[in-house]
Amino acid sequence: MQNQTLASQWLLSLQKSGCRITSARNIIVEELTCAQRALEPADLYALCRKKDPHLGLVTVYRTLEQLESLGLIQRVHRSDGCHMIMRKNDGHEHLLICTSCGKTVSFQGDHLELLFDRVALETGFSVEDHMLQLFGLCPECRANAQE
């Protein structure tokens, strides 16, 4: 179970940063680490409440804040809004998002440094960070669209 392992890694990180391990955080981390698509806070809240109907929305927001400060999750940006959340894989990977079903896959962005260097040279800026996301249709949704 890779997911369980990832979840326990996250919990360990939370613990190292001085947080306590609670049942609420267990559930939230479990849902986030096994999600195959980006979630909005409200989506995540709904998923977690299936496991514990008592869990509060505020706790979801607070846990997301901590996970973000630990660099374990990232925001997903879309043209119509940017409230989605997805686990961050190691290294500098970028997201490819299916615009139909929301499925999300990450990929390596090779050779982007060349572009960044060129832009820095042309503009005089120092380029220190970047954000790249791709949008398209996943294999399943392509098949459904064709039929």
Place this chain on the structure above:
Amino acid sequence: MQNQTLASQWLLSLQKSGCRITSARNIIVEELTCAQRALEPADLYALCRKKDPHLGLVTVYRTLEQLESLGLIQRVHRSDGCHMIMRKNDGHEHLLICTSCGKTVSFQGDHLELLFDRVALETGFSVEDHMLQLFGLCPECRANAQE
């Protein structure tokens, strides 16, 4: 005056799409076309009210909506939020944003198609759109930071 020209181009586009040219739209378009940095709706509102204290925030939102549907402006995404607006230059240009003063410059993203093709091949997705933004320090802010 390139800015005036750009502003009148935008107004013409609005007119072609069936909108009326009003003084409120004149002011909003003027501010947007000459802005050198990304603006939040509230920033834009404040700027416009200097020219007409009577102008309402709702009108700003409505005009932004129309300009966006015409493809004349684009959203600017940041890690901490995505409420900013910037004029869109022609073609497929991307934004480079100064994290200190907000100044914004656009650049051409050459050879990105190669990367997109590779990702499409590896994942089975069809890649149909992308979003790329760079963050850094503009020449002025770099100089100030060094002193």
Place this chain on the structure above:
DNA sequence: ATGTTAATTGAAAATGATTATCATTACCAA
């Protein structure tokens, strides 16, 4: 120029997402 008409406006209220407050609960080190 003038009147007509429908789009546009701004004020105020409504909405929806996120954050702050606070008494209660529960984790965990001693």
Place this chain on the structure above:
DNA sequence: TTGGTAATGATAATCATTTTCAATTAACAT
């Protein structure tokens, strides 16, 4: 086991954005 304290959830508060609606005004025909 217990005590200190972080964490929780219900509620209220905040902030950005939308909706509503009566009054205004640009565009067009006369």
